[in-house]
């Protein structure tokens with residue numbers, strides 16, 4: 834009797850933790866999701882130049898370039914949406930060819946239309 838009640842309480846506690854954890858993750862994804870752009874090649878010089886250009890775009894809070902994985906991870910200012918097309922073009926104009934963009938608006942393997 835005692836142990837049954839105990840395990841039921843435990844079960845409720847676990848379910849609540851999972852629910853809270855899930856909803857806070859979902860909330861973060863809506864308002865502050867990062868965009869990851871993968872490029873065909875990436876040299877350190879272009880990576881830095883492109884990161885500096887992307888960082889200057891309106892609504893961008895933080896950019897990290899990783900030469901090893903050929904990716905740029907772009908974080909928006911909280912609550913701001915970034916244009917996948919503008920991000921793609923900024924990387925392209927900086928001298929590297931994007932091959933994939935994954936962000937809150939979806940995943941693209943060609944230049945997004947918006």
Ligand SMILES: [Cu+2]
Pocket residue numbers: 875876877878879880928
């Ligand atoms: Cu380069």
